[in-house]
Amino acid sequence: MSCKSTIFDPLEWAYVYVLAKKTLPELSFHRDWDAAELAGKYAHISYEVLKDLDWCCPVIYMPPFEQVVNGSVVVAVEGYTAKKLYRRGVRADVVVTDWDFEPEGTALGRIAVVHAHGDNYWRIPKGDYVYSVQTWPTGCTVNFSGFTDGDRAVYMAYYLGARELTISGFYPHIPLKRSDEIKRKKLAVAKHLINRVAARIPVNLI
Ligand SMILES: Nc1ncnc2c1ncn2[C@@H]1O[C@H](COP(=O)(O)OP(=O)(O)OP(=O)(O)O)[C@@H](O)[C@H]1O
Numbered sequence: 001m002s003c004k005s006t007i008f009d010p011l012e013w014a015y016v017y018v019l020a021k022k023t024l025p026e027l028s029f030h031r032d033w034d035a036a037e038l039a040g041k042y043a044h045i046s047y048e049v050l051k052d053l054d055w056c057c058p059v060i061y062m063p064p065f066e067q068v069v070n071g072s073v074v075v076a077v078e079g080y081t082a083k084k085l086y087r088r089g090v091r092a093d094v095v096v097t098d099w100d101f102e103p104e105g106t107a108l109g110r111i112a113v114v115h116a117h118g119d120n121y122w123r124i125p126k127g128d129y130v131y132s133v134q135t136w137p138t139g140c141t142v143n144f145s146g147f148t149d150g151d152r153a154v155y156m157a158y159y160l161g162a163r164e165l166t167i168s169g170f171y172p173h174i175p176l177k178r179s180d181e182i183k184r185k186k187l188a189v190a191k192h193l194i195n196r197v198a199a200r201i202p203v204n205l206i
């Protein structure tokens with residue numbers, strides 16, 4: 001398989017990145033490029049493996065999800081969610097993760113999309129993963145836009161051809177894992193970005 005770096009919509013990414021930096025100046029964006037370079041060295045699988053799936057109408061499961069519904073692709077946001085789906089008898093087709101919420105659950109999915117950023121790149125493993133970045137992509141990495149795992153999964157589905165999508169469990173008012181100012185601001189960014197995609201295709205929130 002050919003392996004080239006890909007960015008779907010540089011203008012959208014520029015919008016997202018400005019928004020994220022303005023909202024969350026406490027994060028280490030100055031190390032995002034180091035993260036992308038490392039991911040570029042790790043990456044040997046193109047995001048194109050994702051094109052083998054039928055993206056017409058995916059379901060994206062966020063960590064607090066309750067309902068399981070039919071869809072053409074099952075996307076789990078974080079290993080935690082892949083585990084939760086597995087316990088309900090569902091295998092994730094894709095796990096979108098920045099490797100910090102029960103990452104061992106990533107192995108339960110078929111394809112993992114591992115995000116490298118300036119506050120995690122020393123923790124992400126080298127493996128048979130698709131690597132996403134939040135800089136101009138390098139090596140075999142991909143920039144889908146989006147920021148947190150949840151909204152990045154939504155952008156990914158949109159760019160891979162979703163004509164409509166369902167999100168199960170996006171409850172930003174009930175933060176999981178921890179509830180601090182950074183988490184609340186990240187979830188507010190996620191909500192804003194999901195709404196941007198929802199202006200382009202129908203997004204059902206359940
Ligand atoms: N109520 C919720 N609580 C937590 N995450 C949610 C919720 N609803 C949706 N999500 C999505 O699930 C992802 C969970 O990832 P995780 O809890 O690891 O946080 P994160 O965004 O990686 O931030 P941090 O690394 O600072 O904890 C979030 O990025 C967000 O997109």
Ligand SMILES: Nc1nc2c(c(=O)[nH]1)N=C(CO)CN2
Pocket residue numbers: 027028029032098117118119120134147148149186
């Ligand atoms: N530099 C940096 N980038 C990120 C971070 C983070 O903590 N630091 N968290 C994200 C997902 O929530 C997405 N991108």
